[in-house]
Amino acid sequence: MGGYIPPVDSQRVMIRMQDVVKRFGDQTVLDGINLEVYEGETMVIMGGSGSGKSTMLRLMIGSIPPDEGRIELFGENICGMGEDELNEVRKRFGILFQSGALFNSMTVGENVALPLQEHTDLDQDIIDIQVVLKLELVGLLDAQDKLPNEISGGMKKRAGLARALALDPTLLFYDEPSAGLDPVTSAQIDQLIVGLASKLGVTSVVVTHEMDSAFTIADRMAMLDRGRMIRIDTREAFDRLRRTSDEEAAQMSETDRLIRQFLRGDPDGPLTRRREQGDFEEALFGESLAITDFPSVEPTR
Ligand SMILES: Nc1ncnc2c1ncn2[C@@H]1O[C@H](COP(=O)(O)OP(=O)(O)O)[C@@H](O)[C@H]1O
Numbered sequence: 001m002g003g004y005i006p007p008v009d010s011q012r013v014m015i016r017m018q019d020v021v022k023r024f025g026d027q028t029v030l031d032g033i034n035l036e037v038y039e040g041e042t043m044v045i046m047g048g049s050g051s052g053k054s055t056m057l058r059l060m061i062g063s064i065p066p067d068e069g070r071i072e073l074f075g076e077n078i079c080g081m082g083e084d085e086l087n088e089v090r091k092r093f094g095i096l097f098q099s100g101a102l103f104n105s106m107t108v109g110e111n112v113a114l115p116l117q118e119h120t121d122l123d124q125d126i127i128d129i130q131v132v133l134k135l136e137l138v139g140l141l142d143a144q145d146k147l148p149n150e151i152s153g154g155m156k157k158r159a160g161l162a163r164a165l166a167l168d169p170t171l172l173f174y175d176e177p178s179a180g181l182d183p184v185t186s187a188q189i190d191q192l193i194v195g196l197a198s199k200l201g202v203t204s205v206v207v208t209h210e211m212d213s214a215f216t217i218a219d220r221m222a223m224l225d226r227g228r229m230i231r232i233d234t235r236e237a238f239d240r241l242r243r244t245s246d247e248e249a250a251q252m253s254e255t256d257r258l259i260r261q262f263l264r265g266d267p268d269g270p271l272t273r274r275r276e277q278g279d280f281e282e283a284l285f286g287e288s289l290a291i292t293d294f295p296s297v298e299p300t301r
């Protein structure tokens with residue numbers, strides 16, 4: 001299980017996942033997840049593809065229910081909430097989806113205005129001011145009257161972010177915010193995430209497998225591996241692990257070496273050995289074996 005870091009006194013827990021299990025059919029996609037996200041921090045959830053990151057996000061925003069365990073947002077248990085109650089909670093957070101998920105028939109400005117029209121009683125002239133403020137915040141004022149297919153991928157992400165900010169959320173979720181962007185645009189999105197966190201004081205949860213991005217934006221990081229949370233710690237702690245020498249690494253536990261390999265993107269190590277072994281078994285038995293035996297996981301503290 002991931003290392004539990006108790007909150008500093010008075011630090012408010014914005015999200016709490018307790019012993020969360022999620023299955024799809026007979027596949028256990030998340031297996032006993034514990035995670036707390038504190039007010040004002042940027043928590044990065046990382047892990048290889050298929051490790052369960054997006055599923056974790058979908059659970060946190062109440063779009064799918066857990067099979068076991070408990071999920072709290074803003075101190076309220078969202079499991080078992082009805083749609084109406086859940087919709088009230090949803091007004092308090094913003095989500096930036098992988099694609100930006102804009103409506104193509106509407107201008108950027110209209111896309112940003114949409115949540116305000118749907119969820120508030122504000123007059124149109126007040127909404128217009130809000131739209132300008134949000135577009136300004138993400139550096140996209142020039143594109144207000146453009147259609148989504150007239151702007152670049154990076155601009156679409158910005159527009160999606162402006163829309164996610166429309167209702168002044170205190171909590172923001174990002175799923176792979178730099179996926180599909182070139183390195184420079186991706187770095188700009190990272191800076192935007194950092195800027196919003198400091199300017200607005202929002203709490204952010206960012207799912208990513210891109211380590212440059214993770215180390216740029218995170219206060220704390222959580223590492224998922226095949227549905228298990230194997231480490232939750234500060235960015236500094238992960239950075240130290242990333243920088244350990246090969247000699248030091250040779251003395252470390254299998255889990256530490258596995259995390260280190262992931263952080264560094266090394267071609268050789270426990271991660272790839274496991275995959276190669278899987279391929280070998282597949283070749284031998286003609287099918288992929290269900291993964292039931294996880295390496296023992298040591299607590300971090
Ligand atoms: N709706 C679903 N139905 C069945 N399997 C799913 C569903 N969503 C995700 N999965 C499976 O759960 C695992 C984790 O997926 P996901 O959370 O998307 O991983 P990640 O975002 O880390 O790449 C994958 O094996 C995926 O195929």
Ligand SMILES: [Mg+2]
Pocket residue numbers: 053054055
């Ligand atoms: Mg994903």
